[in-house]
Amino acid sequence: MEACKTVSTCTPEVNQGTHVFDILGYSKHRGMGNDADSCIRSGIFTVGGYDWTIRFYPDGYDERYKDYIAVYLELLSKSTKVRASCDLRLVDQCTGFSSSVHKTGPRVFSSDDSTKFAPQTCDFKRRSEIEDSTYLRDDRLTIECILTVIKKAHVTETKPFPKIDMPPSDMAEHVGRLLEEKEGFDVSFSVGGETVEAHRFVLAMRSPVFKAELYEPMREARIMGQCITIEDMQPAVFRALLHFIYTDSLPGKHLEGDKDTEMLRLLLVAADRYAMERLKLVCQSILCEDLNVDTMATTLALADQHSCDKLKNACLKFIEMSDAMDAVVATQGFKDVKVTCPSLLVDALEMRRKFRRA
Missing domain, CATH: 1.25.40.420 (Serine Threonine Protein Phosphatase 5, Tetratricopeptide repeat)
Structure with missing residues (x-):
């Protein structure tokens, strides 16, 4: 039975949004303190059908991190869980390009506990690294948040996998034409008074005995330009042997009745003589059936x-x-x-x- 290969595809449904939070008069926001409520919240923005905001703590989140600013993404939608990822970035005020400061990989944000915040740490960026850089210019600091909400995966219907049928081998057909077209023959045999021609390389390729007889250095020199005599074999049997050598099959039309059986016996003898094991087994199989x-x-x-x-x-x-x-x-x-x-x-x-x- 032919193996059946099918395919289906799973694609996550995602919604992505970018919110830019511009903090003007950066220095004037200092001194707010570093408790949980001492922050500035961005405007509410919606991504994937859920509400979010950015929290900015100019003096840090608590006393231990007073030398840092703290920035958090917060899920505002109530009683919900959202699978999402975010990239919190700072914008270079000279170039306009942003660089990532913190990334949160895909995870579940739950509005009922602390996982509604990202990141889960307080050391977002050391304050000195901001105030001595081009992130801060004209007392302006810009935070950029790239948020990706990941929803239920979409799975396609199962379909047959694309297939190109492999064509059957036609090597035997092409090699067989060499014998039919009678071109390029370079060796002749005399069999029962008849002359039969063939190609040395084909015979040598199929039979180790022919290879030894036709390509062994001393014998090769003697046979060039001469007709090799095949003793104790009928012309019809030798031609059937050549047909198998060139096509890997028996002649299309067998003889009928007892003559057919006798031909197979003689062909088996020829196969044994020229060490052609496959032909020998083919003949055995047919004789066994008979x-x-x-x-x-x-x-x-x-x-x-x-x-x-x-x-x-x-x-x-x-x-x-x-x-x-x-x-x-x-x-x-x-x-x-x-x-x-x-x-x-x-x-x-x-x-x-x-x-x-x-």
């Missing part, structure tokens, strides 16, 4: 001769499960195996005996 009373003995002998353990085990399993052992014994293939590979029959009969006992 196991019957008439083919079993011959296929068993073939599997044993060419170290096809999976196919050999399949044949023995077929004998173990078959109710037509007499019919198998009567076949010519069984008689041939009895002469050429008697040890195979011992294995088969032993497995049959164990099956009967079970």
Whole structure:
């Protein structure tokens, strides 16, 4: 089953506002004292549907911080909780640019306790650092508050993730055209009196045996410009072998009936000869599907001769499960195996005996 990938997006709903609190006649506000009520409040401003104000303590919040000014953002809306962040800044009177003095990250402001204030400290800025700087000019001090109110997150509906289908591999198709178009051949074979041409690099890429025969230095010098003779192989089998080498598949149209089975057997022998394990397994798979009373003995002998353990085990399993052992014994293939590979029959009969006992 193809994996399904979907996506949804979470986006916080935010409202941001900036309030500028201009304090004119800065020096004239000194001497108010440093208790909790000795402050100047800005005008009320609204951000995110909530009311806020800025508190300015020119003489500090208490006696311990008398050398500092204190600045606080305060939530004024009653009986509420608000998730917000703020950046309290001082404006340079020469440049008009502001710089941050205190930042409060996103947190809950509650109107019912001390969390309605930010920051939670009293040492906002040392007074000497203000009075000896360009933050104060013409007896004017400007506080800027950038306030961000964060509301409930908005989650989108689930949608399919964008997808571009991956095309199937077409490498075998392109390599196969090299054989079809008959261009660039650089090696020739004589097979059963017929001449078959191919590309050395393709054969070497697919078969370690071809690689050794075509690119080993001493042999390479001898074969250049010559036709290599392939003994003990039919032209049709060699062409089927080349088709698999170039396309990684068997020829499109198989022969029919017994001829088809015989071709697969011969192709398995060729695959074993040229160490092409994938082709060897493909042939074994098809021959396994074709196991019957008439083919079993011959296929068993073939599997044993060419170290096809999976196919050999399949044949023995077929004998173990078959109710037509007499019919198998009567076949010519069984008689041939009895002469050429008697040890195979011992294995088969032993497995049959164990099956009967079970």
